[in-house]
Structures are given as C-alpha cells and as structure tokens.
Amino acid sequence: MTSEKRETFGRVGIWSSALHGSRTDDAGREAIAEAAAELEDLKYGTLWIGGNPSVEDAAAVLAATRSVTVATGILSIWDHTAEEVAAGIATIDARRRGRLVLGLGVSHGPMVPQYAKPYSAMVAYLDALDAAAPPVGEGSRVLAALGPKMLDLASGRALGAHPYLVTTEHTAEARTALGPDALLAPELSVVLDTDIDRARTTARNMLSMYLQLPNYTANLLRLGFEESDFDGGGSVRLLDALFALGDAEHVQARAREYFDAGADHLALQVLTADEGGGGLPRAEWRELAGALNDAP
Numbered sequence: 054m055t056s057e058k059r060e061t062f063g064r065v066g067i068w069s070s071a072l073h074g075s076r077t078d079d080a081g082r083e084a085i086a087e088a089a090a091e092l093e094d095l096k097y098g099t100l101w102i103g104g105n106p107s108v109e110d111a112a113a114v115l116a117a118t119r120s121v122t123v124a125t126g127i128l129s130i131w132d133h134t135a136e137e138v139a140a141g142i143a144t145i146d147a148r149r150r151g152r153l154v155l156g157l158g159v160s161h162g163p164m165v166p167q168y169a170k171p172y173s174a175m176v177a178y179l180d181a182l183d184a185a186a187p188p189v190g191e192g193s194r195v196l197a198a199l200g201p202k203m204l205d206l207a208s209g210r211a212l213g214a215h216p217y218l219v220t221t222e223h224t225a226e227a228r229t230a231l232g233p234d235a236l237l238a239p240e241l242s243v244v245l246d247t248d249i250d251r252a253r254t255t256a257r258n259m260l261s262m263y264l265q266l267p268n269y270t271a272n273l274l275r276l277g278f279e280e281s282d283f284d285g286g287g288s289v290r291l292l293d294a295l296f297a298l299g300d301a302e303h304v305q306a307r308a309r310e311y312f313d314a315g316a317d318h319l320a321l322q323v324l325t326a327d328e329g330g331g332g333l334p335r336a337e338w339r340e341l342a343g344a345l346n347d348a349p
Contacts, residue, residue, distance in 0.1 A: 057224040059236060059317050061122050061152075063098010065308065065345045067241050068126055068320040070104035071333050074113040087116035088333045093121040095342040101126035101156070101215075101240070101320045102300060107133065108141030116147040126215055126240070126320065127158035128176045131165045139185030155182075155189060156215050158197030162268040172202050179210045195236060199223075199272045202229040212236045213317075218260075218269050220275055220294045221314040228315025238318040243297045243304050245328065245337050252298040255326045257286030260295070301344040308345055321345070 072089065074082040092100055099122040102110050106125045114123045128138070131196055142150060157178065159171035175196070182189040196207040198214040204227055207214040213236030216227060231237055242259065246252040263269050264283045273282070273291070282288040292298065297307035303320075311319050323337045 061320040062236065062238060063095060063096075063122070064122075064312075064318060066101055066122075066238075066318060066320045067097050067338060068103050068322040069090050069333070071100075071261065072100065072102040073105055073110045074206055078129065078204055082113065084333060085113070088335055088338075089114045089117040089121075091335060093118045095338065097338075097342065098122060099124055099154070099238075099320065101125075101247050103322065105129045105132060105160070106229060106288055107146075107278070108138055111153055112141075112145050112149070115145065115152060117326075118152075120152070122152050122154060122301030124154035124177060124195070124215070125156040127156045129160040129165070130157055131160055131167060133168075135178050135181035135189075137184065139182055139187070139189050141175075142189055143187055154199065154212070155194040156320050157194060161268050164265060169265060175203070175206060176210075179206075195238065198227070199295055200269060200275075201230055204258075208232055208235040209310065212313070213238065215240070215320070218242075218263055219272070219293065220276055221310045222294075223257055223272070224311050224314035224316050236318065237316050238320055239316055240320045240322055241311060242322045243294065243341070244299075244326075245301065245304070245340060246298070247300050249298060251326060253289070253292055255324050256292050256298060258298045259324050260292070261286040289314075304341060305344045308344035 074083055074085050089100055100114055101124045103126050106128060111123050111125055124194060159175055162168040172203050191211050194211045195213055195215045199216055200202045200206040204214055208231045213231060214227060215238045217240045219239050227238055243253045244252040278291055282291040297304040308319050323334045325334050
C-alpha cells in the first residue's frame, strides 16, 4: 500500500454505531449529519460506521462531509449480498465514492442462522465484488480479521485489516501476519472517566455482550487470557488490555502503544456511562481530538 493511501485514513478515526441514518427518524439523521461534519472539522481521519451498517448509511455520512474517509465497520456479508452492495456503491456520486472504504466481516455464529464456512464465504463474497460491474476492488475494502487465515486474506484481497476488540499483542501479531504493506486499523474502545471503578463498569456494560461471541473469546484465549477473565463482564486484566480507561492523556498513551505495535490507524469507539456506545458523544470526541490527532 502506498503512503498516500495510508494517509487517506489518517492516524486516528472515530468508530460509532450511532452513525446509522437508516435506524432513526429525520431529526436523528440531521443529528448524525451534524456530528459527522463536526468530526471532519475536528480532523479525525476516518469515520467508521459501526455495527453492520448498509451502503445507504455510508452514503448519508459521505453526503454530510467533504473530504474525510468513510468506512463501514463492519458490514456483514450474510446480511447484504455482494451484488446489492456493489449496486448500491455504484449509485453514489463518483466524487464521494472515492472516499468510501467497504469494511466487511463474517459476523458470528450465534448471530447468524446461516453461518457456515466463514472463510470460504468471505472468499466467494470478494470474488463476487471483483466480478461486479463496476467492481468493488481490493483497493476500496478492508476485512474484519482476527485469526491467521482471515489476516492472510485481508493482506492479499483487500487494503488490509480492521480488527475489533483486540490487544496491543494482537496488533503486533497482526502486523507480522499482514506484512509491512497492508493497512492495519484496529478498533480501541475508550472511556473518558477518571473514576476508574465507574469507567470499568461502563466498559463491562459494553464488553459483556461480546464475551458471548466465540470468535472474540477464542481470540482472547489464543492471546493468553483464561476463561476466568470473562467472568462478570471481564477481569481487570482483560479490561486494561482491551480498553483505554481514564483521561485524554491516558488515551493518548494507550494509542501510542497500538502504533508502536504496528497499527497504521486507530479507530476509537467512545463509550459513556449514560449511553454505553449508542449515542453521539460529541463532547468526548472534542476532548479527544486535540490529544490524539497529533499522536506520534
């Protein structure tokens, strides 16, 4: 990957499942558009629409912004066919389409009734995107990749990987697996709260759901955690490895650890005690912007 392509992602981005315009009313869509425009003004490099967004969700965020990269993080291959996705992307104005990155993932067995042979299903999906007219080629897509096979696929058939809920150790391993040229853009969840007990409660409220999904727990076990670390929404050891809990300075230090481990870009998901991760925490996004956009 060229340095120019890496620069289109920026060093730090925002990941938010609240950027789904199709899941709300007109007032909600207006709030999303305003938030997206502000995030661009705050100089975040990429806006990641979390939680299985559609192409239409991405198109709305593209329309609300001027130059920022917009990525789906992550669109499930089981819920949106490759043909539908390619056709939807083709309807986006060409000047905006160039800012779109299609993040793809295989989701999780407990969430998908038809879940089977996820690696083969992803290969077939990428083949279909390549064959579409016009195609959605490897230069405009990333894969949600945790294990070695999917990381290898992300390196060969996409710009790179967007791992979710991972540690710095996984980031280092992913960099080795991907090689030096592929994009590595992990997600990092953040709680801006100096009351550490309250911050951990906020983190556990989010993490408890993911600890029911075997793709994540299997990956964490591979990294050396134990089943007991999953009890009660996550041990302190697990929380400290997966989250940035504290003030903006601490978040900056945690971000540096991911960059030192090999990340090119970091997608920050800001969690708040009152809204979990489902709202638009614009005050927290503003607070982080100055500290993180200049991260070395």
